[in-house]
Amino acid sequence: MGVITKITVQQKRVDRYNIEIDGEYAFSADEAVLIEFNLKKGQTITEEERSEIGVRDNVQRGINTAINFLSVRMRSEKEVRNYLKKKEIELEAQDEIMERLGSMGYLNDEQFADAYIKTQIQTTEKGPAVILRELKEKGIDDYTAASLIEQFTEEEQIEKAADLFQKQLKKYKRDSAFLQQKKAEQHVLTKGYSAAVMKKAAIKAEPDAEAEMEALMHQAEKAHRRYQSFEKREYRQKMKAALYRKGFDLSDIDRAIDRLSEE
Structure with a gap:
C-alpha cells in the first residue's frame, strides 16, 4: 500500500x-x-x-x-x-x-474480405484461386471467402485472363506460336485462373501469321549459325529438327530454310 x-x-x-x-x-x-x-x-x-x-x-x-x-x-x-x-x-x-x-468497429473479417477481393480485382492480375489462397493465409474462413469471391464474375475473369494472355504472347514473340501459347497459358494458370477460363481467354487471341514467320526466321538464323558448316543434307536435317523442337510447323520450316539458302 x-x-x-x-x-x-x-x-x-x-x-x-x-x-x-x-x-x-x-x-x-x-x-x-x-x-x-x-x-x-x-x-x-x-x-x-x-x-x-x-x-x-x-x-x-x-x-x-x-x-x-x-x-x-x-x-x-x-x-x-x-x-x-x-x-x-x-x-x-x-x-x-x-x-x-x-x-468499436475496427474488426470485421467479412468486410475485410469483401474489400480485399474488390481491391485485388481492380488493381492486380490475380485470378480467383490466388485471391482465395491469400484470404486463407489471412485467416478468412472458406465459407466467407467462397461466397464473396462470386463477385468476381466469369466474364471479368475471362477479360482479365485474355489481357494477361496477350501480354505473355508479346513477351515470347521470338518463340513459335505453339510455345508462345503454352508459356502464356502456364503463366495465366499460375495467376489463379481456371483451365476453363484460360481456354475461353485463349480463343480471343487471333494467330498472327506474319509474327509467326518473323519468329521462325529469328530462330532459323540462330540455328543457321550453328549448322552452316555442315554438309547440305545434314545441315537441312539438323535445321529442321532444331526448329521443329521449338514448335514451328514443318512446311513453314522448309520455307525458312529455303529462304536462308537463297541469301
Whole structure:
C-alpha cells in the first residue's frame, strides 16, 4: 500500500503518465487507464489495485497498438493477432483487445474480405484461386471467402485472363506460336485462373501469321549459325529438327530454310 505523490505527463508520449508513490517512480499508465481508475495525487493505492491497473494498461496499450496498425489499411483478425504477438502484448490480454476492437468497429473479417477481393480485382492480375489462397493465409474462413469471391464474375475473369494472355504472347514473340501459347497459358494458370477460363481467354487471341514467320526466321538464323558448316543434307536435317523442337510447323520450316539458302 502507498500514496500517490505525483502524476506527470511523459515527455515523448502525451497520452501516458508517470505515477510516483511515496516519492518514488512506481509505474506508467495510459490516459484512458488513469481516467478509468480515477487516479489522482494523494490517493491511497494497494498492491492489488496496482496489479489491476497493470492488467488494464496492458489491454489499453494493445488496443492503441492495434488501432495504429489498422490506421494504414483494413486488416483481418488473424493479422491483428499476429501483430499483437509481434509487439509482445500479453496473450491473456489479446482476447479482450480483439473483442474491444470488434465492438468499436475496427474488426470485421467479412468486410475485410469483401474489400480485399474488390481491391485485388481492380488493381492486380490475380485470378480467383490466388485471391482465395491469400484470404486463407489471412485467416478468412472458406465459407466467407467462397461466397464473396462470386463477385468476381466469369466474364471479368475471362477479360482479365485474355489481357494477361496477350501480354505473355508479346513477351515470347521470338518463340513459335505453339510455345508462345503454352508459356502464356502456364503463366495465366499460375495467376489463379481456371483451365476453363484460360481456354475461353485463349480463343480471343487471333494467330498472327506474319509474327509467326518473323519468329521462325529469328530462330532459323540462330540455328543457321550453328549448322552452316555442315554438309547440305545434314545441315537441312539438323535445321529442321532444331526448329521443329521449338514448335514451328514443318512446311513453314522448309520455307525458312529455303529462304536462308537463297541469301
